[in-house]
Amino acid sequence: MVESIAAATSLLGHRPICGGFCFKYVSAKTRPLLLLSSSPSLRSRSRFVVKSQATELTKKEAFKSREGDLRRSVSGLDRKPMLWPPENRADNSSLHNPLLRQERMGCGWLSAIFEWEGVLIEDNPELEKQAWLVLSQEEGKSPPPAFILSRIEGMKTEQAITEVLCWSRDTSQVKRMANRKEEIYQGFQGGIYRFRPGSEEFVNVLLNQKIPMALVSTRPREVLETAIGSIGIEGVFTVIVAAEDVHRGKPDPEMFMYAAQLLSFIPDRCIVFGNSNQTVEAAHDARMKCVAVASKHPVYELAAADMVVRRLDELTIVDLKNLADLESPEFGSGEPELEMEMEAEDEPGSSTSIATLDDFW
Numbered sequence: 001m002v003e004s005i006a007a008a009t010s011l012l013g014h015r016p017i018c019g020g021f022c023f024k025y026v027s028a029k030t031r032p033l034l035l036l037s038s039s040p041s042l043r044s045r046s047r048f049v050v051k052s053q054a055t056e057l058t059k060k061e062a063f064k065s066r067e068g069d070l071r072r073s074v075s076g077l078d079r080k081p082m083l084w085p086p087e088n089r090a091d092n093s094s095l096h097n098p099l100l101r102q103e104r105m106g107c108g109w110l111s112a113i114f115e116w117e118g119v120l121i122e123d124n125p126e127l128e129k130q131a132w133l134v135l136s137q138e139e140g141k142s143p144p145p146a147f148i149l150s151r152i153e154g155m156k157t158e159q160a161i162t163e164v165l166c167w168s169r170d171t172s173q174v175k176r177m178a179n180r181k182e183e184i185y186q187g188f189q190g191g192i193y194r195f196r197p198g199s200e201e202f203v204n205v206l207l208n209q210k211i212p213m214a215l216v217s218t219r220p221r222e223v224l225e226t227a228i229g230s231i232g233i234e235g236v237f238t239v240i241v242a243a244e245d246v247h248r249g250k251p252d253p254e255m256f257m258y259a260a261q262l263l264s265f266i267p268d269r270c271i272v273f274g275n276s277n278q279t280v281e282a283a284h285d286a287r288m289k290c291v292a293v294a295s296k297h298p299v300y301e302l303a304a305a306d307m308v309v310r311r312l313d314e315l316t317i318v319d320l321k322n323l324a325d326l327e328s329p330e331f332g333s334g335e336p337e338l339e340m341e342m343e344a345e346d347e348p349g350s351s352t353s354i355a356t357l358d359d360f361w
Contacts, residue, residue, distance in 0.1 A: 154250035198313030
């Protein structure tokens with residue numbers, strides 16, 4: 001009798017019924033199809049079994065994917081040149097202690113992106129406003145009000161003329177007015193540059209620690225190179241991003257993203273040093289950390305930055321490492337989160353059942 005039942009079961013392509021479940025064999029590549037019984041308790045047990053199987057399968061797939069990624073990274077199969085974002089040059093997945101990893105990795109795994117005026121050198125914001133007012137008089141335009149001047153702070157001159165001031169959209173006219181405005185500003189400024197207190201010392205510390213540095217500004221490259229030569233820091237910056245290199249200025253993150261690309265660093269490993277909320281917004285949009293220098297704005301107005309200092313020499317190398325540390329909670333742990341919900345059994349006569357009109361009468 002038992003042998004005949006087993007033979008009939010094998011001919012029909014089903015397995016014997018056991019424990020209230022019946023598994024139908026579909027193929028070797030698909031999961032078994034679970035046929036539920038009509039009992040509520042068995043139905044809840046079957047749901048739990050299905051979720052347990054799904055959870056176990058997810059764990060196995062996640063482990064296999066991590067194991068495959070580790071093998072490829074060790075063997076170097078996935079290292080392709082000229083890809084963006086570049087490969088993370090610092091992390092060692094076998095070290096799970098962030099402090100130990102920071103100590104072993106040194107400082108070459110992070111980079112610093114500096115703004116020029118108000119961060120490294122002294123800046124007078126009134127000169128920029130006066131240059132715009134003089135240009136408006138020369139062009140016969142209405143003088144821009146104070147809130148417009150605050151809005152175009154940090155923008156490229158061409159971007160401010162076309163998008164905010166709306167003086168012209170002719171390319172030649174816009175270029176002419178931008179060059180004229182720069183001439184007016186340089187005439188007011190006088191070509192005198194000097195470090196802000198603590199900036200030179202901080203730059204020397206980064207040089208000694210061999211941290212790559214980039215300079216980002218909306219000034220023309222010729223003006224930046226002249227200023228760098230006048231204060232004697234030629235060769236300090238690995239990358240210089242000037243107005244000619246980008247299409248848009250702050251709060252667009254284009255300048256900072258381009259600087260990170262030239263440095264061959266992922267944005268998460270770059271720290272931006274600025275002095276305005278436009279810089280903080282652009283840096284965060286680029287997934288970079290931002291240190292705000294309270295040079296022309298009070299400290300409480302720069303609270304959106306990751307750190308706020310009055311002088312750059314208030315920072316230490318440990319502060320920079322903590323900012324660029326990817327083990328921060330905001331970046332996540334990288335492990336897949338597995339959730340399993342337990343469904344309560346539907347017992348007859350429970351309080352969750354809905355009363356009908358007949359039950360009421």
